Amino acid sequence: MADTILVVVEQREGKFNRVSWETLTAGQALAADTGWALEAAVVGGRVESFAGEVAGKKVSKVYAIESANLEPYTPDAFVAALKQFLSSRLPKLVLMPHTYQVRDFVPKLATAMGRTAISDCIGYKKDGGKLVFTRQMFQGKLAADVSFTCDAPWFVTVQNGAFRGDKVEAGASAAPVEMVKSEIPDGIIRNKPQEVFKEAKQAVDLTQAEIIVAVGRGIKEQKNIDLAKQLADAIGGEIAASRPICDSGWLPMDRQIGSSGQTVAPKLYLALGISGAIQHIVGMKGSRTIVAVNKDSAAPIFEIADYAVVGNLFDIVPPLIEEVKKAKAGA
Amino acid sequence: MKILVCMKQVPQKDAPLELNETGTWIREDVSYEVNEPDAYALEEALRQKEKHGGEVVVITAGPARAAQVLREALAKGADRAIHLEDHAFVGLDPFNTAQAFFAAIKDEKFDLIFTGLQSDDYGYAQTGVILAELLGWPHATIIMQIEKSDSGIRVKRELEAGYFQFVDIPLPAVLTIQSGINKLRYATLIGIKQAKNKPLRKVIMPEVQSAIGGNLQKIERLYVPQKAKNTEIIEGPPGEVAKKLVDKLRNEVRVL
Secondary structure: OOOEEEEEEOEEOOEEOHHHHHHHHHHHHHHHHHOOEEEEEEEEOOOHHHHHHHHOEOOOEEEEEEOHHHOOOOHHHHHHHHHHHHHHHOOOEEEEEOOHHHHHHHHHHHHHOOOOEEEEEEEEEEEOOEEEEEEEEHHHOEEEEEEEOOOOOEEEEEOOOOOOHHHOOEOOOOOOEEEEEOOOOHHHOOOEEEEEEEOOOOOOOHHHOOEEEEEOHHHOOHHHHHHHHHHHHHHOOEEEEOHHHHHOOOOOHHHEEOOOOEOOOOOEEEEEOOOOOHHHHOOOOOOOEEEEEEOOOOOHHHHOOOEEEEOOHHHHHHHHHHHHHHHHHHO | OEEEEEOOEEEOOOOOOOEOOOOOOEOOOOOEEEOHHHHHHHHHHHHHHHHHOOEEEEEEEEOHHHHHHHHHHHHHOOOEEEEEEOHHHHHOOHHHHHHHHHHHOOOOOOOEEEEEOOOOOOOOOOHHHHHHHHHOOOEEEEEEEEEEOOOOEEEEEEOOOOEEEEEEEOOOEEEEEOOOOOOOOOOOHHHHHHHOOOOEEEEOHHHHHHHOOOOOEEEEEEEOOOOOOOOEEOOOOHHHHHHHHHHHHHHOOOOO
């Protein structure tokens, strides 16, 4: 049998996770470069309609892996269903989005099959005959090309934003959908998940802000947040922060940008004292213009900045507030 | 409750990193610190012990320098420590790291194992979940709250985009802990003093060697990432930088 790439897409609350389409784009690119067949799978309680939607994309087949025990999500049920399925099909490569749900079960699945997962990949290369996957290390300061040294199936998870979801190719005609009924014995599910909920109301919707002034650890103390607020007020933007600032309670959780907070793409993102850990970057790298102020010239935030200021934010921000005010007054 | 906390020593956040001669790892003559989520995992274990009694044991794998992480944990209140001491542990993939821990604790009976949700160096976010699978225990990841219940524990999982979920889990279980679950404590002078007399068990490579196989994944090359963007560097004294920046924001970015 020819080698196959299987993309396992993720749906939640009736909607596809955006990263699912990005992962499918990655799968299409890999299929084109390797000549391997591309198939997709949707896993859940009732997923036939989702499978139908995926079947409209350029894939040769879609599997709808169903069981009442797959809803709500538990790692035990997902691993049981996917292990069963993968052991009979043995694809060469299994691609999944690096979501919190996938992170929760993929290491268990790979281990249960005696395999490994290369997690949070941002790309791939064909290095001679060898397929390597690129992932960030040391919080994005370095990158690594990583290869598999075990048998297939190879598990790879794809970072949020690494591929373009809007570039996923439609198929010439709808791909066939195969229903797969999973046999998951009731007794194997140990976790009992409750309803998914949102903490309090989200007071601010940062996704609508045109300008965001965001602070990171470089702000040093709670009282210094005010300096950033002054700049936000002067420039007409919203104040936001990286996770450690919200963890410390210096700004409310609903001001947090990143994988556990909001994902934004404003016209201007001003990053003050933010090093640019991956978890933060995935929440703001779509910003049209990024200005970064950081004293560490090796900070990963500079990798994605349009304008870089290497320096102490406490030196830069006060005159910047004055200049912005002047510009506004003159405008 | 008897809780094991898996901890890791990683390069300090702002440590300048250089590649080694083969371009497969960093030069290790940098400053190190405890992996941040692991510090929160330890703090949570100490709080659980204060509430419910029991024991907190900390474990790490790495060369002699990694013992510093254990000493700090003991000073903060952990009862004893296990050090898998060998430089070779640094290069293990998550499967083999979990195997090494599994082998080192096979005679212990823990109710809970905590890890940080991921490390600041490799960032795999896998070792804890793999350890759960090797033990045959249930697990939950990215945990923001832990309460004891009649049948085990109730944990609060963080999901994406501000969503959460409570999950009931029987014990024993493995949890990966998110940063910010609690407020970290400092070690006291008395704690630092007492730490010197607490047991620290060293495990050498031959004791766990049989559990470890070849890595299932391999770093072929480590490198400084190529810049994706054409970044314009704005330099000068602060006043001048501010002027230049405002000029850019007005005339190029057009937001002023």
